[in-house]
Amino acid sequence: MGGARDLIREIKTGLILAPPLMNYETNGWELRSDAFKRGVLWRETAAGDSGLLKGVSWKALSPPRRPLPPTSNGRSLVLFMNYLGFGLLFSGDAPKETEEAQLEHLGGARRIAVYKIPHHGSASSGEENFLKAISPAVSLLSVGRNSYGHPHGSLMEKYSRLRLKVLRTDELGTFTLSVRRKAQAIREKASAN
Secondary structure, eight states: OTTHHHHHHHSOOSEEEEOTTGGGSHHHHHHHHHHHHTTOEEEEOOTTOEEEETTEEEEEEESOSSSOOSSTTTTOOEEEEEETTEEEEEOTTOOGGGHHHHHHHHTTOOOOSEEEOGGGGOTTSOOHHHHHHHOOSEEEEOOOSOSSOOSOHHHHHHHHHTTOOEEEHHHHOEEEEEEOTTTOOEEEEEEOO
């Protein structure tokens, strides 16, 4: 969430979906204040909420509205989005304890083209059964130099063993994924940092 305030300054934004109680945390309050100043709508969102925005359908898979998980990572907003038939799963920092509930909320919509690996590839996510169930065409890993040891070796071994493609910002720099209506394929374009 640390970069969200910069994003709404740089990119025209119409709506922010936020997990319950996020606006009561310091960073959340500052983001909400910036959003309000820029006329950006703020919607508190929890598992089961859904909507349609400019041709993109979305459904929140986590966190539950009540009871709220005790940790901020457990309260991360997880969104399944569908655009032009492509399923995209954005996982925030959600830990593995939320993965079973995510699958329940996904129901039959488990065709995932793009999966954002949670929490910079920490060991706290990525149960093998979950990864097999969603079987993403490509997984995105936002990670740079850090003192936490991210991405965790055991997690990367799971992705390798399951033959899941991972695009990493520490290796590719900034990258863009483009979804084309007719091609039904994902193109990646990377640029060095």
